Amino acid sequence: MxxxxxxxxxxxxxxxxxxxxxxxxxxxxxxxxxxxxxxxxxxxxxxxxxxxxxxxxxxxxxxxxxxxxxxxxxxxxxxxxxxxxxxxxxxxxxxxxxxxxxxxxxxxxxxxxxxPGTLLLADCALPEPARRLPEAVTDRAPAPSADPELLRRTLLERLPDAVGATDQELAEAEARLGMAMPPELATLYRTLRGRYEDWHDDQDPFDVVGCELLPLDQVYVADAASRHVLWRFGALDAVETWPEDAVQGLVGSPGWIVFGDNGGGDRIAVDLTPGPDGHLGQVIIISHEENIGADLVADSLTDMVVHGQDGGREIRRVTRPPLVAHVNHASVPSVEAAAHPGLEVLSIGVLRQKPVSLAPVLGLPRLRALAAYPGTLADPREISALTGLEYLALPHAEWRVLVDAGAVPTGLLAADIQGHRPQDNPLHTIALADEILALFGRPPIAGVxxxxxxxx
Known part of the structure; x- marks a missing residue:
């Protein structure tokens, strides 16, 4: 062939x-x-x-x-x-x-x-949200509703012929996971090992457990590496966990143990690194359509399986300055309005005003990512003063100004040439990409x- x-x-x-x-x-x-x-x-x-x-x-x-x-x-x-x-x-x-x-x-x-997509300017570099580890949770406890024995009895009442995992199978799973299973999850699998051949025609796992239960040998830890996030998405997002949050807003966590699926690709997990208002061992859902965060399903496995809780609980949000600011005609009205010490990401979109200056955000301690639409920056060379940037996304013309002026920030980990029009030839984009890569000692696009x- x-x-x-x-x-x-x-x-x-x-x-x-x-x-x-x-x-x-x-x-x-x-x-x-x-x-x-x-x-x-x-x-x-x-x-x-x-x-x-x-x-x-x-x-x-x-x-x-x-x-x-x-x-x-x-x-x-x-x-x-x-x-x-x-x-x-x-x-x-x-x-x-x-x-x-x-x-x-x-x-x-x-x-x-x-x-080409994002240019990778440093070996093995990841966007900041993917590098973020969970905050310590030493003061969290299981929910009052957590009751492994009630969970076991309920499962056996619903499935009197259930086949559970052996102690050896549980030990092998824990060795693979690198941690001991929390009591409720261990009880679930000791009662119901989750293999397809164990289900009868008149039994729907969803009805019994509240999700599609994974077999024990498919249970895994949903750490950040398990949720691959492209730079162009991850860099323009931010990890946010506030005192009112039950779930930490992470890409992934070494304490998220996935044991099920909602039938649509979203994963169900036990959470051993809950947020400030969460419980140890709570059940969360990790969306396959989002890059960051998870939502609360139930305060405990007992709540989910025995009581049928599947919607979490209402969280009262506190208004705060956004960590990610979208400056455009429909959202944040100006760069001045977006500027505050906690700002991490600035995205400048379609404006109904003259091109803007970046002066209001110069010197902000946490600003790490900038993206701008064509023609929105009054002077792209101002970017050279944003020494904390690790990600920069600009159209071809703005990159040309930066490269020609020797003003590309030296601390970048990744970059995007964006705003392509149908008439723009990708070969021209590759030529500019090779110039940017050379500034960081990176190999050029491999070949054409x-x-x-x-x-x-």
């Missing part, structure tokens, strides 16, 4: 792209780009509306599915997760020039885009392979 870097692998897709974008590719400097991975793809081919009264079918786009499928097979064969590409016209009749982009270790992939041929 032709490999990923063989023109024949790409020829069916290039033929479709050439036909759909003939005018663009025949224009000097014209290009189209996309990204293909093992599980998804983003290619600029037109959508074909189905016949009136009919649903859209795979067969309506079979040529695209087949062409992309050939590339996916080459990815699988080569052990590659994804590839980005740029297509330009060539001087040969019906010809195209294909650029295959290998980001290497210096950048995260773009999201549905051939433009150029293939050329005819597709008509």
């Amino acid at each position: 032709p490999g990923l870097h063989d023109f024949a692998t790409w020829q069916p897709l290039l033929r479709l792209l050439r036909a759909a974008h003939a005018e663009t590719l025949d224009t000097p400097g014209g290009h189209v780009s996309g990204q293909i991975s093992l599980g998804a793809w983003s290619v600029p081919l037109p959508w074909r509306d189905p016949e009136p009264g009919q649903a859209s079918l795979v067969s309506d786009h079979q040529d695209e599915f087949d062409a992309v499928g050939t590339v996916v097979e080459a990815l699988e064969e080569g052990g590659v997760d994804e590839v980005s590409f740029v297509v330009e016209g060539s001087s040969a009749p019906g010809g195209v020039r294909l650029h295959l982009i290998d980001l290497g270790p210096s950048a995260e992939p773009g999201i549905a885009s051939a433009h 392979t150029v293939l050329e041929g005819a597709v008509l």
